[in-house]
Amino acid sequence: MARTADPHRRQSILDAAHSVFARKGYAATGIADVAGELGIGHGTVYRYFQNKRDVAAAVLDRALERIAAVVTAEDATATRSLAEYRAQVERIGHRLYELFAADRALGRLVFHDLGAVDDDLRERLHAAHETFAEYTAAYLRNGVAKGFLRADLDVDTTARVVNGMIFEGAAQVTRTDDPRPLRDRWIRAVVALMFDGIAQHGELGRSEHGPG
Amino acid sequence: MARTADPHRRQSILDAAHSVFARKGYAATGIADVAGELGIGHGTVYRYFQNKRDVAAAVLDRALERIAAVVTAEDATATRSLAEYRAQVERIGHRLYELFAADRALGRLVFHDLGAVDDDLRERLHAAHETFAEYTAAYLRNGVAKGFLRADLDVDTTARVVNGMIFEGAAQVTRTDDPRPLRDRWIRAVVALMFDGIAQHGELGRSEHGPG
Amino acid sequence: MARTADPHRRQSILDAAHSVFARKGYAATGIADVAGELGIGHGTVYRYFQNKRDVAAAVLDRALERIAAVVTAEDATATRSLAEYRAQVERIGHRLYELFAADRALGRLVFHDLGAVDDDLRERLHAAHETFAEYTAAYLRNGVAKGFLRADLDVDTTARVVNGMIFEGAAQVTRTDDPRPLRDRWIRAVVALMFDGIAQHGELGRSEHGPG
Amino acid sequence: MARTADPHRRQSILDAAHSVFARKGYAATGIADVAGELGIGHGTVYRYFQNKRDVAAAVLDRALERIAAVVTAEDATATRSLAEYRAQVERIGHRLYELFAADRALGRLVFHDLGAVDDDLRERLHAAHETFAEYTAAYLRNGVAKGFLRADLDVDTTARVVNGMIFEGAAQVTRTDDPRPLRDRWIRAVVALMFDGIAQHGELGRSEHGPG
DNA sequence: TATGAATGAGTATTCATTCAT
């Protein structure tokens, strides 16, 4: 079986797998590579995990938890004004950007490798997307309730749209060699789009398909 | 390289691979599965493609071309007003949504499986991201030049932000069982965010970190 | 079936196979390589030969015939003196050496590749060895009968020993980059060994195990 | 490289490969055949050898070492007279004959199969030929120096000629069903040729091409 | 007669997993 108590060693295996999976890709990584990274026998991995897929699942879960920790760090209902919400979005953006910049492997794992392992892991990624969308929706819903966001906002859909912007930033970090300089530009662009719009003041952009 | 010319057979192999890769995942798919889908001998696949990875590369390229065809269908410089640009974004959104809704496999391939095959294919995906960002940037640059978009817009970054929203919609389609009903909500949410903002009129959202 | 009349094309296929088999080795050579050398379709080869092994068999037979033509060029019973036999050995040595030097592929085929194809071809090689031994034995027997070779000569065994020397020369040609300069040294060494012995005159070399 | 140390298992794999390669031929032998001969899993072979070719190379090297052990067992410089050298040649002949008679596979491997595997193995065979020629040359050189062999002997070439005779005997053993009865005839024929010559006493065999 | 597209038998090789030590 794969139940063992030493949590430190279990964590170190996940650390190694996180790094090696990101470096070589899940498929190209052998359990021996992970064990080799730690200098332990590869049989040992099987004392902590059922199988290779189980390692990947744990790596993914831990990665998603670290992302969730940032997303859920703020209190959605505490915000009382548009300015407060704007500041909140900036803070979350900062923290996410720093998270992905500090661990380049993170993005490779959640945006590329681990979603391709099997249906179950893809499902977990989707579920995480849903959860993150729920959180964003809570912020928006709070804003609508407090009156500083538009009353006719499609909260659920807009939450996903907003998350799309934010996670595109995270993906960008993963793709870019030296992502730090881009951080402030990125956050500023997201926040400006959300709160200032792209339109020049005085322009009218309603098309015939727009909301009535 | 492809050793043989018959483009019909080659296309049918790519069709089958597109479908089977999306259904089972690249790693879990054997060349025999692809050939079996067509009722041809698996050796035949090797008359048209060097190896399995080569099939995946061709599937990815074709998928990206189909997306690019939608993205590049509009003329960025033709737009003369905010209303025209808004209509353009709506049209592109429609077409992309329909593309991904009509072929559920497409999203699975470009958002999950084929980016995990190897470094080269991941690189091609990144390059496509860049290309798409260039296109969006051209729209924005045109708007700034014509004066209907904000003069201080960070065009390159905003282009990526906008693409993030749009492709999150495509990813959403891929995840959702019956995506059609969501189409108009999605497009409306994106367009509203870009052109109307989320703020209630009269609210002021400038934080201390915001621009100017 | 594999019976076709055009003997010229059949020969050209054998020429190509002779050359390609020697260059790449039998196992590493594909029928397509042989056909490609001639610029003909590889299906065509099967109109002249049953299969790949059949090509190898024909190549081997032709090679052995060319060797046999040299070996059998002289008349064993015509020799009347030791000097005549010595001259005969020199002539055969010259011709064999030239044969293998003119066609480096020949040695590779008969000494290496084609004997490893299967049991049947190895058997044909052995049979050729036997035939060649018969020829050499005929010379020796003639010499014993005519009285210029030792009466107690073990003709059959000595014939093989002599052939061993001669074919080692041929193998040497195959191994050496520029074999021509060695030709005369080689022939002189063989002839000297056979007719002059290696012993210094006056030395006695009979051991206790030697013939009584 | 060999990944594992257990020399016993490694040797047993070489033993099995030696036998199966000789029985079926290298090309027709699968790694599964070798493993099956030992009753081990075929994956196990890959713990001791990189690949099939690597097994063949090790089999060849070991075979050549066994032959070399016989060739190098005598001390070339110890011989002081023609009779001693003659005895030496007889001993080496005996040992080689016994070696090849005791292991019929040996000859098939070194004379047929393993030289056809690829260029590298053929090269190793050639190198072994050279080494063996060096040894024989050392004997001859010693004899010339000590004055019991002809002063005008072409030592290097004659060494190859002598080896040709000797290895033809070994090849003969490999081809013959019951080789033992031939052993003494063979050795006697070689030794007689070298030390007594084939000419009837009193005959003169100098041709016009012979040494002056 | 010549061709080469199609075929699929055959095999080397990898690596997740087990389990005796």
Add this chain to the structure above:
DNA sequence: GATGAATGAATACTCATTCAT
């Protein structure tokens, strides 16, 4: 607990051979 030797399922790929054109 830890190890790594042993295992064999799984599969990409080759190429001799066939046969419709």
